[in-house]
Amino acid sequence: MTSTTSGEFELIARYFQNWPSFHTSNTSIQIPNGDDCLVFKSESPIAISVDTLVENVHFLSSSPAHGVGYRALASSVSDLIAMGAKPIFFTLAITFCKDEVWLEQFSQGLKQAAQDFKIDLLGGDTTKTKLKNASVITIQVHGECETPIQRKGAKAGDLICVTGNIGNAGAAVELLEQTELNEDQHALLNSFYYPKPPAHLLPELANKATSAIDISDGLLQDLLHLCRHSQLQACLEVDHLPLSSAIKNEHDHKQAQKFALTGGDDYQVCFTIDAKHQQWIEDNHITVIGNMQTGLVDIVDTKSESITAQFSKLGYQHF
Ligand SMILES: Nc1ncnc2c1ncn2[C@@H]1O[C@H](COP(=O)(O)OP(=O)(O)OP(=O)(O)O)[C@@H](O)[C@H]1O
Ligand SMILES: Cc1ncc(C[n+]2csc(CCOP(=O)(O)O)c2C)c(N)n1
Ligand SMILES: [Mg+2]
Structure with missing residues (x-):
């Protein structure tokens, strides 16, 4: 396990999870909290x-x-x-x-x-x-929800994918009060105010993905939930993150990657999928950013070095 502490998630776990259940043991609740x-x-x-x-x-x-x-x-x-x-x-x-x-x-x-x-x-x-x-x-x-995709269910060897581009909204937060905007900055703000979660991928996504989460807090923090729920390690190819031309024009490569990894507010989907679906992934312009493997629950790079250890914040935390 990583030593990352999660104020918000600890509070939820401490006060609002594992309550006595009056109905979840019957068949009407398929997936609880x-x-x-x-x-x-x-x-x-x-x-x-x-x-x-x-x-x-x-x-x-x-x-x-x-x-x-x-x-x-x-x-x-x-x-x-x-x-x-x-x-x-x-x-x-x-x-x-x-x-x-x-x-x-x-x-x-x-x-x-x-x-x-x-x-x-x-x-x-x-x-x-x-x-x-x-x-x-x-x-x-x-x-x-005929075929629910959960945070658990990823298998070792599955590809890790993200829909759309990520990082734009995180980069937009520092522009929220700016009045004069160039075209790229306008594009970043547009991603913040008008996110486009990939509804067009349904229902195929539900039939093919083995686990999924929306990227609201930041890729690292959200992907780590998939790792924890599936008890696997994510191996990320950070150079494969899908970055828009706007973020690349506005920021140097390291900073753009940081927004994509930890910025949040993307509302794209990060999911895992069997490699046999490669053609469907390509046809739908989805980006493969790594794969799931056995090992300690963490996110590592291709040299097996922890990526989470390189950041003080993996994503947005309310507390
Ligand atoms: N006050 C609460 N009472 C009960 N369950 C909660 C409470 N707050 C959060 N949870 C549950 O804890 C889990 C994690 O919450 P979190 O807000 O991170 O996920 P989420 O709803 O997917 O977030 P997001 O809207 O950012 O995508 C969810 O299953 C959520 O339903
Ligand atoms: C003014 C301003 N400052 C910062 C941010 C960044 N932000 C706030 S909450 C959140 C995570 C998702 O929220 P939740 O976990 O509640 O669903 C993020 C990335 C913002 N959106 N607006
Ligand atoms: Mg969510």
């Missing part, structure tokens, strides 16, 4: 996930409301995609401290994401806070 979604078994299994965005934690008070709305839903939908679940409906609880112009733009961004991911808004709760800069947005998403 611990994955990107829980899965409730009914005629058609349903995946459920809830996520909160807090002002000045997940976005700034000055952030464009349209982007905040889009991002709120897209970042929740990514948990469904990572579970192999088709988005169906969501509920929205919003506590806001802004004016109605803000709410209108927020709703337009949210609606755009709902259209892009084909997901229905079926309820919620709308409240106002008098506290300044204290908006909180909570979205619960529900999806059809």
